[in-house]
Amino acid sequence: MAFGAVPGRAAESARKHGGSMKEHARYFWAYIPALGALGHGAAAALADRPVPGFVLALWGVCFLFVAFVIVRSILQERSKDEFTTRQLLQAQKMATIGEMASGIAHEVNNPLAVIGRETEWIQEILKEHPPPDVQARREVRESLEVIAAQVGRCAEITHRLLDFARKSEPVLQWVDINALIEEMVRLVERVTRGKNLTIERRYQENLAPVWTDPPLLRQVVLNLLNNAVQAIEKEGSITVMTRDDAMGWVDIAIADTGCGIAPHHLPHLFDPFFSTKGPERGTGLGLAVCQKIVTALGGLILVDSKEGCGSQFTVRLPRRPIASRKTFE
Secondary structure (H helix, E strand, O other): OOOOHHHHHHHHHHHHHOOOOOHHHHHHHHHHHHHHHHHHHHHHHOOOOOHHHHHHHOOOOHHHHHHHHHHHHHHHHHHHHHHHHHHHHHHHHHHHHHHHHEEEEHHHHHHHHHHHHHHHHHHHHHHHOOOOOOOHHHHHHHHHHHHHHHHHHHHHHHHHHHHHHEEEEOOOEEEEEHHHHHHHHHHHHOOOOOOOEEEEEOEEEEEEEEEEOOHHHHHHHHHHHHHHHHHHOOOEEEEEEEEEEEOEEEEEEEOOOOOOOOHHHHHHHOOOOOOOOOOOOOOOOHHHHHHHHHOOOOEEEEEEEOOOEEEEEEEEEEEOOHHHHHHHO
């Protein structure tokens, strides 16, 4: 369920392969000494030599257990290696996609800018020289508004593509997490004023500062807050929580009482261009960018959701991560 639980899936896969009889059969050679000892023990028992037969049978059982443990360890390590290889291939693929997306976004931005300027120019001309037909004037104006809106949406997608593909160096400093989150919460409250939506604060008092990048963290928090707002269709509440632990981690949790996430969607939440909001409400890049930012800051994102009962996204950040000194790419 959680993004940070990928290693758990690897361990589960390793246990699955470690317990497969078919997989163990591929390493039959490891069981040959045990089978030989059991065979000798059986032969000695049939020859009325119980003591040697018992000893050999006992040795056979011991060999069998040791062989099973060895083969199981081999299979588990092989499964982990396969998982690591798949992760590396996925990372390489995502890097390639990022480079392609950056090039496409730059190429698309130019004609979009031209379309946007021409649309504005036509709107200005219509203001000075409107068509005599009122119906035609209204239809042309509405069509131009649709064009302008779609150009703006395309521009937003290309900007998100550039954000996803961009390489930048985090500017780290000590940050008051509660103050940073409150700034974003108040911004969202202004936008949602008049809706049947409440935002509850549960900030931990005297929360120690975190060594992180404020603009990048603001982007993550604002995106998660906007997702929570969009998940609540009519009325509901959002709870924003902060807390730390003795291990040096600081959690930022944003929970909503919205529609929740279907179980089959959870593994794909952080995939680029994956969205459950429909084409008019999302580009499918918000959570992918959030994951990239949080990972660059040395943290991880956990997801807990039940369809129809709401969702909770938790950003876990180390108070001073070593990984955050790496390039954000």
